[in-house]
Amino acid sequence: MARNKQYKEEDVIQKAMNLFWRNGYEATSVRMLEKEMGINQFSIYSSFGSKHGVFVESIKAYKRELNTIRISLQNSNNGIVGIKQFFYDFLEFTKENEVRKGCLVCNAVSELATNAEPELMVELMKFTEEIKSLFIKNLKQEKNRTEEIIEKESNFLTTSLLGLSLGSRFQGESQLVDYIETIFKRI
Amino acid sequence: MARNKQYKEEDVIQKAMNLFWRNGYEATSVRMLEKEMGINQFSIYSSFGSKHGVFVESIKAYKRELNTIRISLQNSNNGIVGIKQFFYDFLEFTKENEVRKGCLVCNAVSELATNAEPELMVELMKFTEEIKSLFIKNLKQEKNRTEEIIEKESNFLTTSLLGLSLGSRFQGESQLVDYIETIFKRI
DNA sequence: AAACCACCTAAGCAATCGCTTAGTTTAATA
DNA sequence: TATTAAACTAAGCGATTGCTTAGGTGGTTT
Numbered sequence: 001m002a003r004n005k006q007y008k009e010e011d012v013i014q015k016a017m018n019l020f021w022r023n024g025y026e027a028t029s030v031r032m033l034e035k036e037m038g039i040n041q042f043s044i045y046s047s048f049g050s051k052h053g054v055f056v057e058s059i060k061a062y063k064r065e066l067n068t069i070r071i072s073l074q075n076s077n078n079g080i081v082g083i084k085q086f087f088y089d090f091l092e093f094t095k096e097n098e099v100r101k102g103c104l105v106c107n108a109v110s111e112l113a114t115n116a117e118p119e120l121m122v123e124l125m126k127f128t129e130e131i132k133s134l135f136i137k138n139l140k141q142e143k144n145r146t147e148e149i150i151e152k153e154s155n156f157l158t159t160s161l162l163g164l165s166l167g168s169r170f171q172g173e174s175q176l177v178d179y180i181e182t183i184f185k186r187i
Numbered sequence: 188m189a190r191n192k193q194y195k196e197e198d199v200i201q202k203a204m205n206l207f208w209r210n211g212y213e214a215t216s217v218r219m220l221e222k223e224m225g226i227n228q229f230s231i232y233s234s235f236g237s238k239h240g241v242f243v244e245s246i247k248a249y250k251r252e253l254n255t256i257r258i259s260l261q262n263s264n265n266g267i268v269g270i271k272q273f274f275y276d277f278l279e280f281t282k283e284n285e286v287r288k289g290c291l292v293c294n295a296v297s298e299l300a301t302n303a304e305p306e307l308m309v310e311l312m313k314f315t316e317e318i319k320s321l322f323i324k325n326l327k328q329e330k331n332r333t334e335e336i337i338e339k340e341s342n343f344l345t346t347s348l349l350g351l352s353l354g355s356r357f358q359g360e361s362q363l364v365d366y367i368e369t370i371f372k373r374i
Numbered sequence: 375a376a377a378c379c380a381c382c383t384a385a386g387c388a389a390t391c392g393c394t395t396a397g398t399t400t401a402a403t404a
Numbered sequence: 405t406a407t408t409a410a411a412c413t414a415a416g417c418g419a420t421t422g423c424t425t426a427g428g429t430g431g432t433t434t
Binding site: 002003004005006039040041042043046 | 378379
């Protein structure tokens, strides 16, 4: 009955996500999104409603992409060794052309913080819970660990992963290795 | 020979810093700075040259303010116990009216990242080095530590402090306590 | 092949951005 | 007290912001 879209929303969001990842939310204009996504503003707004809408979808796309390394941990059944590998995978995941961009969700929370809209905030905050439950599952594969210890260590590991995201913006390769290795030294 | 300034640059920068801290760089407009600093745009530009200039001075003011807890660590001679106290002090320092704002320098690096101007970038990057040398000094007060171990542990602690800044945006009180307590079980 | 309608382009909307400038006020000097 | 120059106010600069709209285009359906 009418024309078909000349783009896949999935494809253009992927490109938008990368732009937000490199530049942050505020520093990315709709004109820049136009160019990067390869579609007109009209199409952007008819598909996603607003710049904010594009960002929300970008966050979701980011999480889906992150799922690839998440699933590899989930299937590994390697306990703490698997978690450590996840840290290294995460470090690799947040790198592009030797530039460390950090974690998109972490960057977003840093930037938007208090004045983010509720729907987005919920999506962002779920991130640490998802990571934590992943860690708990693997910690349970280890022997001699009470519930209480698992709780504390999973909290430690979760926040440590955030540290890795931020740390990768400041530190060089060897400092980051020291960081990860010390985290898993006596766990 | 002429009129005097009706404001102290030190005072208005303090206010600008708090605004940047709450809102981030991009989301803070010069009009907002006008209101918060209580002076006209003309005065802002004649004192600091540009919005960017106000931000650079805000970062410097932030570091000076942070020096209060830094000096208390430097004078404590308490080794690792002192470092741990610094972590708790830092957590308190980055809080305002029960709202955790994180570390201004960390937030700035997260937001600006790759496209920050060199002068600012240098100022931001020095941050971790300053913290690290502080930690090294205290680690040397402990027995049985080789240079190599001190290097690794100071890298671990430095990045962990970054994790605390970012973690405070995501996590609740008890998770943050678990985090800090577990850090100091590692070293 | 004709009708239909969603999709596209491109121009333009008001509002706000960072920054400047013209003109007035103020106080330290001669 | 007259002069002088820095600091002030307020209006406005061009550019860009997020978003909208009018009108031409093209693929699907009958």
